[in-house]
Amino acid sequence: MINKKCIKRISLCITMMFLMVCFNNSIYAGVPIYNQEIEPNNTRDDANIIQLGQPFSGQISDSNDVDYFSYTPDERKKLTFLFIDQDGTTFNYYIIDRTDDNKLIHYGDISGTITKEFSFEADHECIIMIKSSNGNNSRYEASLSGETSYESVTIDSKESEFNNTIECVNKLSTEDALISAKISDSNDEDYFMFTAKNSGSKNFVFYPGSDANFYFFVYDMITHQYVYEGYLDTLGQSKVIPFNAQQYHHYRVYVTVNGSADNESYHFKCWNN
Ligand SMILES: [Ca+2]
Ligand SMILES: [Ca+2]
Numbered sequence: 228m229i230n231k232k233c234i235k236r237i238s239l240c241i242t243m244m245f246l247m248v249c250f251n252n253s254i255y256a257g258v259p260i261y262n263q264e265i266e267p268n269n270t271r272d273d274a275n276i277i278q279l280g281q282p283f284s285g286q287i288s289d290s291n292d293v294d295y296f297s298y299t300p301d302e303r304k305k306l307t308f309l310f311i312d313q314d315g316t317t318f319n320y321y322i323i324d325r326t327d328d329n330k331l332i333h334y335g336d337i338s339g340t341i342t343k344e345f346s347f348e349a350d351h352e353c354i355i356m357i358k359s360s361n362g363n364n365s366r367y368e369a370s371l372s373g374e375t376s377y378e379s380v381t382i383d384s385k386e387s388e389f390n391n392t393i394e395c396v397n398k399l400s401t402e403d404a405l406i407s408a409k410i411s412d413s414n415d416e417d418y419f420m421f422t423a424k425n426s427g428s429k430n431f432v433f434y435p436g437s438d439a440n441f442y443f444f445v446y447d448m449i450t451h452q453y454v455y456e457g458y459l460d461t462l463g464q465s466k467v468i469p470f471n472a473q474q475y476h477h478y479r480v481y482v483t484v485n486g487s488a489d490n491e492s493y494h495f496k497c498w499n500n
């Protein structure tokens with residue numbers, strides 16, 4: 228028997244699903260695909276959204292046809308693009324980082340089979356474009372596969388996952404960069420490193436974006452001493468930690484959240500006094 232409470236719940240679910248669809252569509256205009264392209268996919272905005280590791284097939288129907296595909300990793304990945312020409316035509320391909328001002332990652336001609344490997348940042352949209360100037364119903368198969376990239380990288384402002392170990396630390400390009408990051412779940416840990424460009428008194432400031440129970444430390448990797456270590460004890464307020472920096476010393480910053488965490492954002496910055 229469906230009572231009023233049930234109907235209320237069902238209509239709430241439908242409303243939420245509708246809002247989620249609207250929200251997704253506001254980010255990506257294209258449609259998700261599985262094993263087959265869906266036309267029209269002739270612009271970046273109409274790119275077919277592909278699934279990692281799922282091969283798909285397509286065809287260039289004439290010399291005006293272009294096929295765009297899109298994938299956005301939620302953490303830094305090593306990606307492998309595989310392309311197989313199915314009927315002896317020469318195709319042209321372009322791999323683009325749309326988020327990084329349409330930076331061209333790879334491009335070239337393909338007849339036969341190619342694989343291309345490249346690293347890709349979290350939350351950057353990877354666009355793959357296929358065309359063929361001599362194509363007429365030219366068929367191809369392709370796939371994009373990938374795995375988490377376990378490498379340290381240099382960052383300017385935003386953290387780059389995976390940074391959960393000392394080896395995969397995010398290195399700050401400058402000691403006073405303002406870094407924004409998040410603890411995405413209770414298993415997330417974030418490692419950063421900066422180098423003091425001069426000696427003197429500085430303030431390390433931690434800005435919590437929520438009232439989560441943040442734990443963090445700042446550690447001098449040369450003297451092996453903690454500048455600060457402990458829970459954020461300021462109840463959601465910024466924490467200012469004065470310290471005497473030593474020129475060229477490397478400082479490790481570690482952040483996590485004690486207990487449950489759901490995309491708990493935070494910022495930090497080292498200020499020169
Ligand atoms: Ca197309
Ligand atoms: Ca994180």
Ligand SMILES: [Ca+2]
Pocket residue numbers: 388389390391415416417418
């Ligand atoms: Ca992390």
